[in-house]
Amino acid sequence: MEYKTKRILKKITRRNEPYIFLVLLALCLLIEVRSGQFFSSNNLVDIASALIVPGLFAIGAFLVIISGGIDVSFPALASLSVYATTKYLLDINYEGGVWLAILMALAIGALLGAFNGLFIGYFKLPALIVTLGSSSVFKGIMQGALNSRQLTIIPQGMRDWGTSALFTAKNPVSGLTSRMPVAFIAFLIVLFFVSFMMRYTMFGRSIYAIGGSESSSHRAGFNVIRTKFIMYIMVGMIASLAGVIRVCMMQQAHPTNMLGMEMNIIAGVVLGGTAITGGRGTLLGCMLGTLLIVIVENSLILLGVPTSFKSVFTGALIIIGTGVSAYQVIRMNRTRRMKTRARRVA
Amino acid sequence: MMNAQANTMRPLHRFEQLYRRDRHVWRLLFMIIVWMIFMAITRFSKFYSLLNFQTMAAQFPEFGLMSLGVMLCMITGGIDLSVVGIANLTSILMAYLLINLTDAAGNIPGFTIPLVFLLAVGLGTAFGVFNGILVSKFHIPPILATMGSGELFTGICLALTNGNAVSKFSRTYSRTINNRIFDLIPVQLVIFVVMAVLIWFLLSKTVFGTKLYMLGTNETVARFSGLKNDRLLIKTYMLSGICAALGGMIMLANYNSARADYGTVYTLQCVLIVVLGGVNPIGGKGKISGVVLAIVLLRMLETGLNRFPTISSYYISLIWGGVLILVMVLNYFSEHGGKPHRKVKQSA
Numbered sequence: 001m002e003y004k005t006k007r008i009l010k011k012i013t014r015r016n017e018p019y020i021f022l023v024l025l026a027l028c029l030l031i032e033v034r035s036g037q038f039f040s041s042n043n044l045v046d047i048a049s050a051l052i053v054p055g056l057f058a059i060g061a062f063l064v065i066i067s068g069g070i071d072v073s074f075p076a077l078a079s080l081s082v083y084a085t086t087k088y089l090l091d092i093n094y095e096g097g098v099w100l101a102i103l104m105a106l107a108i109g110a111l112l113g114a115f116n117g118l119f120i121g122y123f124k125l126p127a128l129i130v131t132l133g134s135s136s137v138f139k140g141i142m143q144g145a146l147n148s149r150q151l152t153i154i155p156q157g158m159r160d161w162g163t164s165a166l167f168t169a170k171n172p173v174s175g176l177t178s179r180m181p182v183a184f185i186a187f188l189i190v191l192f193f194v195s196f197m198m199r200y201t202m203f204g205r206s207i208y209a210i211g212g213s214e215s216s217s218h219r220a221g222f223n224v225i226r227t228k229f230i231m232y233i234m235v236g237m238i239a240s241l242a243g244v245i246r247v248c249m250m251q252q253a254h255p256t257n258m259l260g261m262e263m264n265i266i267a268g269v270v271l272g273g274t275a276i277t278g279g280r281g282t283l284l285g286c287m288l289g290t291l292l293i294v295i296v297e298n299s300l301i302l303l304g305v306p307t308s309f310k311s312v313f314t315g316a317l318i319i320i321g322t323g324v325s326a327y328q329v330i331r332m333n334r335t336r337r338m339k340t341r342a343r344r345v346a
Numbered sequence: 347m348m349n350a351q352a353n354t355m356r357p358l359h360r361f362e363q364l365y366r367r368d369r370h371v372w373r374l375l376f377m378i379i380v381w382m383i384f385m386a387i388t389r390f391s392k393f394y395s396l397l398n399f400q401t402m403a404a405q406f407p408e409f410g411l412m413s414l415g416v417m418l419c420m421i422t423g424g425i426d427l428s429v430v431g432i433a434n435l436t437s438i439l440m441a442y443l444l445i446n447l448t449d450a451a452g453n454i455p456g457f458t459i460p461l462v463f464l465l466a467v468g469l470g471t472a473f474g475v476f477n478g479i480l481v482s483k484f485h486i487p488p489i490l491a492t493m494g495s496g497e498l499f500t501g502i503c504l505a506l507t508n509g510n511a512v513s514k515f516s517r518t519y520s521r522t523i524n525n526r527i528f529d530l531i532p533v534q535l536v537i538f539v540v541m542a543v544l545i546w547f548l549l550s551k552t553v554f555g556t557k558l559y560m561l562g563t564n565e566t567v568a569r570f571s572g573l574k575n576d577r578l579l580i581k582t583y584m585l586s587g588i589c590a591a592l593g594g595m596i597m598l599a600n601y602n603s604a605r606a607d608y609g610t611v612y613t614l615q616c617v618l619i620v621v622l623g624g625v626n627p628i629g630g631k632g633k634i635s636g637v638v639l640a641i642v643l644l645r646m647l648e649t650g651l652n653r654f655p656t657i658s659s660y661y662i663s664l665i666w667g668g669v670l671i672l673v674m675v676l677n678y679f680s681e682h683g684g685k686p687h688r689k690v691k692q693s694a
Contacts, residue, residue: 119675
């Protein structure tokens with residue numbers, strides 16, 4: 001019995017999710033104790049709605065990191081596709097529903113994702129360099145060719161979708177209300193779809209396999225090139241969806257305010273236990289890590305910490321979080337080495 | 347110098363070898379020449395003036411120095427994304443020091459500028475060692491460790507300044523750095539050249555450089571060959587920190603103020619420059635000459651494009667990204683299309 005619990009405990013301590021969950025819980029409790037405002041219904045709804053866009057980006061970044069690459073182009077990709085969509089719909093005086101905007105953004109996102117996938121998959125170029133280059137290209141197209149500027153008016157359909165609420169939470173103490181946007185459902189659908197894909201489909205498993213070792217997965221019969229290509233298309237589409245949701249929620253299209261998000265998103269994904277070298281990690285951990293970053297960004301003010309300290313906390317979080325998981329890997333390798341040595345002696 | 351040497355020995359063959367060894371360098375040189383000819387045809391008088399070249403030479407050292415640091419890290423197979431954070435933190439701290447030293451009349455004592463630079467180098471060393479320890483002792487992947495520390499440094503900057511610019515220190519500092527030696531060479535350029543020569547010397551003339559390339563080529567082999575990997579990595583990140591801190595000091599002079607969000611685009615721009623300069627992101631390959639040429643090319647492209655008022659300056663990022671991907675694809679074809687050739691050993 002004792003042995004069994006020990007084993008389970010060992011298994012749990014080796015995973016990253018429990019740690020991050022405990023940190024998250026501790027932070028929430030700390031904020032609750034300090035302010036008494038954290039577990040109020042409207043704050044929770046606020047955090048949930050703040051999670052939508054980073055959460056979607058994180059799902060995309062998660063896929064890429066699992067496959068052994070890294071993507072820094074998704075904010076530029078999302079900005080370009082959503083800006084092009086909004087601009088076009090405004091120009092034709094479109095007055096229908098939001099579905100056309102979403103479909104258009106998804107199509108552009110798929111195209112731009114294919115651009116990444118082409119160079120990373122078919123030409124086997126390092127993902128960091130390609131996405132650096134492509135983010136610069138996307139930015140150039142948006143700001144140069146499309147001559148982007150802030151669009152304060154967005155098509156009616158998008159505006160309606162952004163303001164429509166699933167339900168509204170009201171804080172009985174402060175009287176503040178928060179809307180839960182309909183877009184949260186889109187986020188849940190993508191989350192469910194990707195987690196199903198990663199666990200139960202051959203495609204998802206091949207992403208893990210490629211991240212583990214590209215040459216062995218190739219020898220095992222996975223089509224590495226095609227998998228990567230399709231994956232980058234998917235990532236482009238997910239990022240574009242996040243872009244549309246952001247524009248709808250903000251009620252205006254600002255071309256540059258998504259840029260610069262990439263580092264925090266990647267940090268969240270890695271904090272959740274996804275190995276930066278690829279092949280290991282769960283979507284649950286990725287979401288917990290992203291949630292941690294979102295809470296740090298949104299709720300420090302409730303702790304009485306000035307917002308100017310935000311980056312100090314995120315930076316420290318990244319260093320400590322990745323340090324802990326790096327240390328775990330070292331420890332695991334050490335025990336493994338000791339075990340093999342013991343076996344050899346025996 | 348190398349050309350002359352090549353011509354004395356079977357010219358064509360030698361030249362081909364020379365081209366192969368420094369393919370990146372020649373390609374960059376070619377691009378620079380093409381761009382210069384293009385500028386000569388279209389905007390001769392506006393581009394080819396002494397003042398224009400002096401301005402360019404004063405502008406590129408700030409991100410040029412940071413790129414040199416990133417290059418060193420990339421040769422070991424790592425990366426440094428914290429250069430801008432280090433630069434800003436150093437410049438903000440030094441700006442505070444300068445404010446304290448400025449007297450009522452707006453003057454600073456004579457020893458100030460050397461002192462400030464010495465302290466900046468010291469700070470850069472400390473920040474770099476911090477990065478190096480994270481990477482070597484704690485085995486955090488460099489991209490994450492430096493991303494995190496960069497965020498941390500930027501965070502400290504924000505916390506110190508509340509996001510405001512720190513200025514109101516004596517103008518003497520900025521004036522001294524913006525001076526031109528013999529009315530010709532900008533001081534910024536001198537600082538850059540000194541650093542570049544130092545790094546060139548370290549990389550190609552000392553054991554340290556050879557070890558660095560070995561470490562970047564294969565970490566395990568390097569360890570089994572008796573290299574002290576941890577110490578080497580700490581030294582590398584320390585050098586990168588020093589470069590970044592000096593870059594920050596030049597930014598402080600160029601803007602005459604310091605702020606937490608100055609130069610945020612430089613992070614990715616440095617990586618772009620280094621890769622364009624022919625440094626292999628996996629490590630073990632790369633030369634300083636390529637990186638310096640890439641820095642010069644970027645500055646010339648940007649300045650040249652500014653001479654065309656009708657073209658939005660935002661096109662520079664399009665061109666820049668396009669050039670990067672194009673170069674990578676060209677490498678792909680020259681490596682996979684032609685005969686497979688052996689890895690050429692690094693030499694000066």
